[in-house]
Amino acid sequence: MTAFNPFVLVNSRVVQMPIATRYEEGDIWVPVKFFMPILRRALGSVQPTNGDIQPGAGVNLFGVSVEEKANGTLIRVSTGGRFKASSLSTRFSKRWLYLDILGGKLQQNSFVKSISSSEVREVVPVQLQEMVQLSFHLKRSVAEKNIQLSQQQNEIWISIPSKKVVSADVIRKLQEEQKKWRIDKIVIDPGHGGRDPGTSGPRGVHEKDVVLAISKKLKKIIERNMNVKVLMTREKDEYIALEDRTRFANKNEGKLFISIHANWNRNAAVDGATTYFLGLARSDESLEISQRENAVIKYDDRPSSFGQMNDEKIILATMAQNSYNKESQDFAGMIQKHVSSRTKLRNRGVKQAGFYVMVGASMPNVLIETAFMSNKREEKLLKSSSFQEKVARGIFDSIKSFKRKYESTMY
Numbered sequence: 001m002t003a004f005n006p007f008v009l010v011n012s013r014v015v016q017m018p019i020a021t022r023y024e025e026g027d028i029w030v031p032v033k034f035f036m037p038i039l040r041r042a043l044g045s046v047q048p049t050n051g052d053i054q055p056g057a058g059v060n061l062f063g064v065s066v067e068e069k070a071n072g073t074l075i076r077v078s079t080g081g082r083f084k085a086s087s088l089s090t091r092f093s094k095r096w097l098y099l100d101i102l103g104g105k106l107q108q109n110s111f112v113k114s115i116s117s118s119e120v121r122e123v124v125p126v127q128l129q130e131m132v133q134l135s136f137h138l139k140r141s142v143a144e145k146n147i148q149l150s151q152q153q154n155e156i157w158i159s160i161p162s163k164k165v166v167s168a169d170v171i172r173k174l175q176e177e178q179k180k181w182r183i184d185k186i187v188i189d190p191g192h193g194g195r196d197p198g199t200s201g202p203r204g205v206h207e208k209d210v211v212l213a214i215s216k217k218l219k220k221i222i223e224r225n226m227n228v229k230v231l232m233t234r235e236k237d238e239y240i241a242l243e244d245r246t247r248f249a250n251k252n253e254g255k256l257f258i259s260i261h262a263n264w265n266r267n268a269a270v271d272g273a274t275t276y277f278l279g280l281a282r283s284d285e286s287l288e289i290s291q292r293e294n295a296v297i298k299y300d301d302r303p304s305s306f307g308q309m310n311d312e313k314i315i316l317a318t319m320a321q322n323s324y325n326k327e328s329q330d331f332a333g334m335i336q337k338h339v340s341s342r343t344k345l346r347n348r349g350v351k352q353a354g355f356y357v358m359v360g361a362s363m364p365n366v367l368i369e370t371a372f373m374s375n376k377r378e379e380k381l382l383k384s385s386s387f388q389e390k391v392a393r394g395i396f397d398s399i400k401s402f403k404r405k406y407e408s409t410m411y
């Protein structure tokens with residue numbers, strides 16, 4: 001029977017009564033005089049008690065309640081017995097969870113008993129032709145794999161586990177673990193120094209002086225704006241062997257290693273900034289630059305442990321820091337973006353090459369070739385304090401982005 005309808009469906013046959021049913025306050029009222037013969041035919045002998053009949057013959061779903069439990073939400077649908085497993089299904093659409101019950105018949109009156117849950121906002125029961133659909137409006141999206149549907153003797157249960165409940169112990173351990181990974185110490189490596197001047201421009205500006213100035217500015221900016229310790233491989237004009245720079249960073253457990261340089265090209269027109277991470281050079285240009293930077297080991301007064309750098313050694317070194325390689329590449333991209341935006345330098349992109357100074361670093365590490373000493377205009381820029389400040393600002397911006405990205409994904 002449906003409300004305001006003279007047609008009654010009896011065992012899939014439609015029977016018409018002379019007058020329609022009525023509907024008041026959730027109850028369907030039937031005209032007993034016309035309804036009784038239909039009921040007798042369908043069910044055999046039926047005796048009305050006190051002249052009325054309980055409406056809702058065939059109802060097998062009596063109510064739903066949503067309860068908050070210690071570890072999640074439990075939805076309970078009380079039933080007239082067990083349904084076949086194949087008659088029950090759940091599905092999601094946006095923030096709605098649907099329970100479809102094939103062959104279900106709703107008790108129309110106050111079906112929703114109670115909702116006390118931090119997960120479920122409301123429940124909407126709908127009687128469809130051959131099934132009942134219960135729709136649960138959720139307060140957050142829940143992954144389908146997390147919910148569980150089960151049947152008890154006279155109940156259907158759906159459990160929605162709450163967001164992971166983690167004990168204080170586990171949280172403390174995680175926080176300790178997180179501390180280990182927190183980028184709380186940065187090693188800045190100003191290239192060259194002492195008897196190794198690095199590259200020199202047409203006006204005689206030395207790379208070693210410019211990169212030290214940029215590094216000092218960067219250190220100051222970081223210390224002023226972040227709760228991060230900054231170490232420098234050199235603070236003055238002195239010679240430091242390449243391998244000692246990496247060793248220094250490792251020994252001090254740096255979380256980020258930034259080697260700062262200035263570029264050189266025989267073509268004086270070439271300009272712009274490039275940032276490198278460790279890998280096999282993929283272009284002649286990258287190979288040439290890394291060979292030039294690596295050549296400074298000739299200033300060493302003791303035999304270098306690097307020997308001749310070949311492809312195999314670079315691949316092995318890259319594999320050794322595999323876990324940092326993605327971060328290094330990512331960080332290099334951030335540096336390129338921020339430095340070129342601060343300085344308006346041409347963005348020559350992120351490249352990879354086998355720089356000795358990056359070999360063996362056990363932390364994300366990059367080498368930035370800020371601008372070209374061989375380019376008259378850029379040599380002048382490199383010498384100016386305001387340009388050095390802009391480069392330092394750009395690197396600082398990228399450290400901020402890097403910290404934000406990697407510290408937030410550590411849980």
Ligand SMILES: [Zn+2]
Pocket residue numbers: 191192198199207260261262293
């Ligand atoms: Zn250099």
